Amino acid sequence: MRKLRLKRPRNHANNCLEKCELLLFHVCILREAADPLSAILARIFRYSLDIGQLPTDWKAGDVVPIFKKGDKQSPANYRPVSLTSVLCKVMEAIIRDRLMDHMIVTGQLHNAQHGFRPKRSCSSQLLATLEEWSRAVENDDPVDVIYCDFAKAFDSVPHKRLLRKLQDCGVGGRLLRWVEAFLTDRRQRVVLNGVKSAWASVISGVPQGSVLGPLLFVIFVNDLPDVVNSSVQLFADDTKIYGPVSHASGVESLQSDLDALVRWSARWQLPFNIAKCHSLHIGPGNSRNVYAMGSVMLAQTLWRKT
Numbered sequence: 001m002r003k004l005r006l007k008r009p010r011n012h013a014n015n016c017l018e019k020c021e022l023l024l025f026h027v028c029i030l031r032e033a034a035d036p037l038s039a040i041l042a043r044i045f046r047y048s049l050d051i052g053q054l055p056t057d058w059k060a061g062d063v064v065p066i067f068k069k070g071d072k073q074s075p076a077n078y079r080p081v082s083l084t085s086v087l088c089k090v091m092e093a094i095i096r097d098r099l100m101d102h103m104i105v106t107g108q109l110h111n112a113q114h115g116f117r118p119k120r121s122c123s124s125q126l127l128a129t130l131e132e133w134s135r136a137v138e139n140d141d142p143v144d145v146i147y148c149d150f151a152k153a154f155d156s157v158p159h160k161r162l163l164r165k166l167q168d169c170g171v172g173g174r175l176l177r178w179v180e181a182f183l184t185d186r187r188q189r190v191v192l193n194g195v196k197s198a199w200a201s202v203i204s205g206v207p208q209g210s211v212l213g214p215l216l217f218v219i220f221v222n223d224l225p226d227v228v229n230s231s232v233q234l235f236a237d238d239t240k241i242y243g244p245v246s247h248a249s250g251v252e253s254l255q256s257d258l259d260a261l262v263r264w265s266a267r268w269q270l271p272f273n274i275a276k277c278h279s280l281h282i283g284p285g286n287s288r289n290v291y292a293m294g295s296v297m298l299a300q301t302l303w304r305k306t
Contacts, residue, residue, distance in 0.1 A: 027086050030086060030087075030090065041087070041090065044087075045090075045091045045094065048091065048178065049174055049175070049178050050174060052174055052177030052178050052180070052181050053178075053181050054088065054178075054181050054182060055085075055088075057085055058084070058085045058087065058088035059084075059088075059182070059185060059186045059187065060084070060085075060186070060187050060188070060199075061082035061083060061084045061186070061187075061188045061189075061207060061209070062082070062083045062188070062189060062190075062191045062196075063080045063081065063082050063083075063188050063189065063190045063191065064080075064081050064083060064190075064191055064192075065078035065079070065080055065081075065190070065192065066078060066079045066080075066081050067079075079208070080155070080190075080208060081208050081209040082188060082207045082208050082209040082210065083191075083209055084207060084209065084210055088210075089210070089211045092182075092210060092211035092212040093211050095175070095178070095179070095212055096211055096212045096215050098175075099171070099175075099212075099215060100117075100118070100215060102169075102170065102171070103169065103219070104118075106169075106170060108169050108170075108222065109218070109222060110222050110223075110224075110225050110226070110234075112225045112232045112233055112234050113218055113221075113222065113225075113234045113235075113236075114128075114233070114234065114235045115214070115218055115234065115235040115236030115237075115238075116214040116215055116218055116236060117218070122235050125233050125234075125235045128233065129233050129240070129242075132231065132242075133145075133242075133282055136244065136282065136283055137282060137283050137284075140283065140284050140285065141244055141246055141283060142244070142245050142246060142281070142282065142283035142284065142285055142286035142287070143242055143243065143244055143245065143282040143283055143286075144242060144243065144245045144250075144251070144254055144279060144280070144281055144282070144286070144289060144291075145240055145241070145242035145279065145280040145281075145282065146240060146241050146242065146254065146257075146258060146277070146278075146279050146280075146291060146298070147238075147239075147240050147277060147278055147279075147280065148239040148240065148241070148261060148272055148277050149237075149238075149239075149272065149273045149276035149277050150237045150239075150270055150271070150272055150273065151271045151272060151273035152205075152273075153217065153236075153237035153270065154205055154206050154207075154208050154213065154217055154237070155204065155205035155208070156204060156205055156269070156270055156271065157204060157205050157206050157216070157217060157220050157270065158204055158268070158269045158270075159180070159183045159184060159204060161220070161268055161269065162183070162206075162216060162219075162220050163176065163179070163180055163183075165219055165220055165222070165223075166179065166216075166219060169219060169222075179212075179216070182212065183206070183216075185201075186201070186202040186207065187199045187200065187201055187202060188200060188202055206220075214236060217236060217237065218236060220268070220270070221234065221236075221237070221239075221270070224239065224261070224264060227257075227260045227261065227263075227264045228241055228257035228260055228261065229253060229256075229257060230242060230243040230253060230254055230257045231243055239261075241254065241257055241258075241261075242254075245286070245287070245289060251289045254291065255291055255292070258291055258292070258293055261293075262293055262294055272293060274293045274294065274296045274298070275296075277293055277298055277299075278298050278299040278300065278301055279291050279298050279299070279300050279301065280300075280301045281300065281301070288300060
C-alpha cells in the first residue's frame, strides 16, 4: 500500500513554535498580508511537521453552542462548535488537502460516503437514495429504511482507534505524529454571552469547527459500510441502511445488519443514540416490520406515495 509521508524540510526555525504562540492573527491580516507572511508561515508549518508538535495556543478552543432544533432550554439541542487558531486552520487545510489526495489516489474512501468529499454533497446522497426508492415504489416493492444516529459523533471518536485507522490507510511517519499531536492535549472552554468558563481537557473526539476534523471523522467511519449487506448511504455521521422487504428474508437481512452495526459501534467505541434512530417504511403493502438495536425497539415512520 502506498504510504503517505512528508519529507524532512531543509531548514529549521529555532523556537519558532514558541514564538508563534505570542502571535495573534486575525483572518483579515492573513488575507491582506499574504505575500510577506507566506514565507514565514511556511517555515513555521514545516518545522511543526518536522518535529510533530503544535503550539499550545493552536490546541485551545472557545466552544460556542449553536442551536439546532427543539427545546431551546435543553442543552442537548445545541451543537458545540470550537473556535480555534486561524493559523492552525491554515495549516490544517494543507494537511487535509494532502490527506484527501492520498485517500482518493489510493481509492480508499468508500463510495457510500458523500460527506466532505470533492464533487459529493448532501444533494448527491439524496439523489442516489431517492432514485432507488422511487424505482421500488413504481414497482410496488416495499422498502424499509433504518436511520442511524451517533451519540455526539464528532466528540466521541477515540483517538487511539482513529490513529490506528490512519495507519491502516497508509498514513505514517511525521504526518501521523503531527495528527496525534493535533488531537491530544487539547483544552477548551465554553463562551456564552461574553462569559467564559474554566479550561477543561479534551480527551476524545475531533474538534468541531476545525478544518481537518471532518475528514478525520470520515476516515474513522470509512469501514462501516463493509459490515452490512444492505444498501447504505452516509453523509459524514448521518447513516441509513435500506433494502427490499417483499419477503421475510429481507427483514431478517436488515435486522442482521443492524446487529452488525451495533457490534461495530461497540468495537470502535462510537455509540449510537438509539433514541434518535428510527425506521421508515416505504411503498404499498409494507408490513411495517419492527426493528431493534440491542434490546431497544426503534420508532417507526410510514411514508405514503402521493
